[in-house]
Amino acid sequence: MRIETQCIQEGYAPKNGEPRVLPIYQSTTYKYNSTEEVAKLFDMEADGHMYSRISNPTVDAVEKKIAALEGGIGAMCTTSGQAASMIALLNFLKAGDHLISAGNIYGGTLNLLGVTLKRMGIEVTFVNADTDPDTLQAAFKPHTKAVFGETIANPSMAILDIEKFAALAHHNNVPLVIDNTFATPILCRPIEYGADIVIHSTTKYMDGHAVQVGGVIVDSGNFDWANGNFPDFTEPDPSYHGVIYTKQFGKAAYIAKARYQLMRDMGVYPSAHAAFLLNLGLETLALRVERHCSNALKVAEFLEGHSQIEFVNYPGLAANKYYNLAKKYTPDGCSGVISFSIKGDREAAIRFMDTLKLAAIVVHVADLRTSVLHPASSTHRQLTNEQLIASGITPGLIRLSVGIENVLDIIEDLKQALAQI
Ligand SMILES: *Cc1c(COP(=O)(O)O)cnc(C)c1O
Numbered sequence: 178m179r180i181e182t183q184c185i186q187e188g189y190a191p192k193n194g195e196p197r198v199l200p201i202y203q204s205t206t207y208k209y210n211s212t213e214e215v216a217k218l219f220d221m222e223a224d225g226h227m228y229s230r231i232s233n234p235t236v237d238a239v240e241k242k243i244a245a246l247e248g249g250i251g252a253m254c255t256t257s258g259q260a261a262s263m264i265a266l267l268n269f270l271k272a273g274d275h276l277i278s279a280g281n282i283y284g285g286t287l288n289l290l291g292v293t294l295k296r297m298g299i300e301v302t303f304v305n306a307d308t309d310p311d312t313l314q315a316a317f318k319p320h321t322k323a324v325f326g327e328t329i330a331n332p333s334m335a336i337l338d339i340e341k342f343a344a345l346a347h348h349n350n351v352p353l354v355i356d357n358t359f360a361t362p363i364l365c366r367p368i369e370y371g372a373d374i375v376i377h378s379t380t381k382y383m384d385g386h387a388v389q390v391g392g393v394i395v396d397s398g399n400f401d402w403a404n405g406n407f408p409d410f411t412e413p414d415p416s417y418h419g420v421i422y423t424k425q426f427g428k429a430a431y432i433a434k435a436r437y438q439l440m441r442d443m444g445v446y447p448s449a450h451a452a453f454l455l456n457l458g459l460e461t462l463a464l465r466v467e468r469h470c471s472n473a474l475k476v477a478e479f480l481e482g483h484s485q486i487e488f489v490n491y492p493g494l495a496a497n498k499y500y501n502l503a504k505k506y507t508p509d510g511c512s513g514v515i516s517f518s519i520k521g522d523r524e525a526a527i528r529f530m531d532t533l534k535l536a537a538i539v540v541h542v543a544d545l546r547t548s549v550l551h552p553a554s555s556t557h558r559q560l561t562n563e564q565l566i567a568s569g570i571t572p573g574l575i576r577l578s579v580g581i582e583n584v585l586d587i588i589e590d591l592k593q594a595l596a597q598i
Pocket of ligand 1: 359390
């Protein structure tokens with residue numbers, strides 16, 4: 178099946194007379210006929226659901242669909258994108274380990290890596306992902322165990338050279354973890370370029386309607402966890418009567434360990450209802466992403482040609498620094514997110530924001546309604562103008578998440594607001 182078909186058909190195949198639409202299995206628990214069958218579940222010798230903190234049939238169907246979309250061997254949903262990043266990394270990192278991350282990543286992930294994981298004894302080095310491989314290689318230490326980056330960075334819209342990062346990670350015998358939230362598997366499938374683990378905040382385009390926070394971890398099945406660097410995969414797990422994940426689960430060792438060990442202990446599994454909503458979003462993902470991309474490109478071109486605009490940052494524009502990487506990794510479009518700067522001061526940007534009619538001011542991106550955010554008066558409001566510029570944010574910078582309305586209406590709204598500055 179091609180990806181548009183997979184969005185609709187993968188994950189759930191009803192048998193004769195069963196509901197056509199994926200049912201919401203609103204049950205915490207599952208009934209078995211004998212103690213022996215339950216024992217087999219606990220020994221992980223039989224497939225089946227035990228308890229909805231670890232798996233659930235509705236969530237399972239959505240996991241299978243997302244694994245298929247990304248070309249992975251398995252997937253596990255989580256209650257948020259943040260939970261996905263945390264479990265994806267803690268599944269193989271521990272105190273004393275080090276990871277290398279692109280510096281240009283989502284603010285929440287920066288905090289997770291730089292503050293919370295640091296408190297757990299996991300050290301991070303943030304690198305400029307655009308530098309050459311030799312400079313990047315110099316960031317590796319003897320205890321480096323992971324490399325991390327985003328396909329399309331939120332909010333800078335930098336495109337990651339995934340093959341360069343994968344080559345470095347694999348040269349050092351460690352996995353590459355990619356956050357593919359903005360691209361979605363419709364625009365880029367990082368596993369095809371060497372990523373070992375792919376994560377998403379499903380809160381964004383996958384859900385697409387701004388109704389449900391969620392996340393997912395996808396395992397490519399390609400990384401060799403028995404290469405000597407990751408003893409937790411090759412030595413008996415005392416919390417699971419001595420299971421050796423690489424022996425018991427083979428290529429699916431990573432995702433099995435994430436579920437049976439970490440999800441069991443941390444309990445950030447989504448509800449059946451949350452998964453049902455996510456599935457509705459996934460069914461139209463290909464269609465929506467196509468429209469987000471074509472609308473965003475037209476809006477970016479309009480802004481690029483406007484005399485009141487200082488600059489437009491969208492990798493689909495030929496003048497953009499990441500245009501060539503975008504042609505390679507996201508040839509069908511660069512998502513609906515654009516950042517641009519209005520000439521003038523903070524006040525000019527605020528006047529523009531407050532006169533928009535269609536585009537709503539929200540602290541969110543990547544759903545089907547056009548929305549805007551002004552970092553200088555919201556997420557970065559504590560900073561002075563000088564500090565803003567130092568962190569790459571001009572006083573007039575606006576983050577625009579282009580929706581799937583008629584693009585002429587979106588452009589007219591921007592035009593009338595610009596006219597009122
Ligand atoms: C939003 C976001 C996250 C965090 O996801 P939540 O679902 O909000 O927890 C992680 N990565 C990226 C790129 C995001 O945009």
